[in-house]
Amino acid sequence: MNQEKEWNLDSWKKYPALQQPLYQDLHFYQETLQKLRKLPGILNFEEINKFKNEMIKVSQGDKFVLQLGDCAEVYNECTEEHWKEKFSFYDSMGQILNAIVIGRTCGQFAKPRTQLHEKDGTLNYRGDLINSLSRDERDPDPLRLLLGAHYSKKGIDTLRKYEGKQLWVSHECLHIGYESAFARQHEEDHYYLSNTHFPWIGDRTRLCEHAHSNFAKGIYNPIGIKIGSSINKNEFVNLIKLLNPKNEDGRVFAIIRLGKNKLDKLKDIINWKHEEKLNVSFFLDPMHGNSLEQNGYKIRRIEDIMFEIQQFFNILEQSNEKPAGLHLECTPYDVSECVENDEEIDPKKYTTACDARLNFRQTRKIVIFVNTLLKKLKKKQQ
Numbered sequence: 562m563n564q565e566k567e568w569n570l571d572s573w574k575k576y577p578a579l580q581q582p583l584y585q586d587l588h589f590y591q592e593t594l595q596k597l598r599k600l601p602g603i604l605n606f607e608e609i610n611k612f613k614n615e616m617i618k619v620s621q622g623d624k625f626v627l628q629l630g631d632c633a634e635v636y637n638e639c640t641e642e643h644w645k646e647k648f649s650f651y652d653s654m655g656q657i658l659n660a661i662v663i664g665r666t667c668g669q670f671a672k673p674r675t676q677l678h679e680k681d682g683t684l685n686y687r688g689d690l691i692n693s694l695s696r697d698e699r700d701p702d703p704l705r706l707l708l709g710a711h712y713s714k715k716g717i718d719t720l721r722k723y724e725g726k727q728l729w730v731s732h733e734c735l736h737i738g739y740e741s742a743f744a745r746q747h748e749e750d751h752y753y754l755s756n757t758h759f760p761w762i763g764d765r766t767r768l769c770e771h772a773h774s775n776f777a778k779g780i781y782n783p784i785g786i787k788i789g790s791s792i793n794k795n796e797f798v799n800l801i802k803l804l805n806p807k808n809e810d811g812r813v814f815a816i817i818r819l820g821k822n823k824l825d826k827l828k829d830i831i832n833w834k835h836e837e838k839l840n841v842s843f844f845l846d847p848m849h850g851n852s853l854e855q856n857g858y859k860i861r862r863i864e865d866i867m868f869e870i871q872q873f874f875n876i877l878e879q880s881n882e883k884p885a886g887l888h889l890e891c892t893p894y895d896v897s898e899c900v901e902n903d904e905e906i907d908p909k910k911y912t913t914a915c916d917a918r919l920n921f922r923q924t925r926k927i928v929i930f931v932n933t934l935l936k937k938l939k940k941k942q943q
């Protein structure tokens with residue numbers, strides 16, 4: 562039987578789903594999902610299709626993507642004022658590279674976590690979609706799903722009114738009950754995810770025999786897949802084939818997040834792509850493989866990030882592959898979360914809800930660095 566025919570809105574439920582919250586009142590949780598399913602879609606099919614056409618150009622090597630934004634977007638910042646500041650920051654960074662710009666925004670509300678609990682036994686924060694950063698409200702609350710839907714719609718409405726360059730939005734497709742409630746039908750047999758242009762599947766949930774990949778295979782949107790160091794050939798090849806059975810342009814983008822010490826594995830990944838003739842392009846996320854701890858704070862070093870970027874460009878060039886995108890966790894605000902040289906973070910300016918973000922200056926420095934690398938590459942290829 563054809564793989565796509567086996568897919569329906571609930572078929573992912575046959576598979577295990579990692580990193581999901583456990584709700585105490587399951588009946589209330591299910592009722593909430595039913596409410597979400599009945600809402601009108603947020604983005605319409607034409608908007609997704611327009612984005613897909615842009616991503617086809619990326620697959621063909623004609624465009625570069627800059628994907629930018631908070632690690633965890635918080636409901637407190639879901640105001641027109643914050644979104645406008647963020648959109649214009651993403652836009653200005655994109656203009657440096659003449660890139661397609663995708664925000665980690667309008668729905669980047671759920672976080673996978675390494676540990677279920679904090680050191681003192683409190684449940685870990687899993688993003689505003691699930692629980693609260695404040696330690697006395699860590700039980701997962703289904704009402705937060707309704708707020709997530711409300712803020713996604715409000716953010717996307719704000720984006721539609723934004724007067725700068727065209728921007729697109731993305732988030733991790735993590736809370737699988739919530740995400741699948743936003744799948745909408747377009748013509749017979751054609752489903753798309755209406756709450757974002759570009760969903761990605763995280764490194765911790767991307768297994769082939771699991772729910773996230775088996776949900777994503779049936780939706781029309783371009784899909785990002787985070788690839789960390791535990792990947793092996795079978796997993797990579799099967800995953801790409803599962804998501805892109807017809808080997809189409811603009812469908813699947815591997816977001817490499819190996820870290821500066823493990824990036825050599827990218828050579829193997831490129832070989833697997835070539836051996837199996839897979840249609841997949843490579844973005845780099847130089848953030849998630851380079852997380853460190855300093856005095857109890859999660860940080861990242863600018864030198865590590867730049868080193869991984871340089872190596873990424875070198876390896877792709879040696880393998881005749883074009884870099885397709887850069888994925889950064891960053892904010893327009895003057896935070897102190899990533900450090901350079903022997904700098905220490907300033908606790909008063911450490912405001913992230915999850916991972917360390919680049920501030921405006923650090924982001925700009927990195928984007929300008931990438932611009933020089935892209936220009937050099939273009940010169941060599943002329």
Ligand SMILES: O=C[C@H](O)[C@H](O)COP(=O)(O)O
Pocket residue numbers: 632672673674675676849915916
């Ligand atoms: O953004 C990614 C993850 O949620 C994050 O890196 C996990 O961090 P943790 O190891 O603190 O749970």
Ligand SMILES: C=C(OP(=O)(O)O)C(=O)O
Pocket residue numbers: 632673733762763764765787788818846849
């Ligand atoms: C959780 C994230 O990344 P990864 O799946 O690569 O760890 C993220 O991008 O916030």
Ligand SMILES: [Mn+2]
Pocket residue numbers: 632633849890915916
């Ligand atoms: Mn993160």
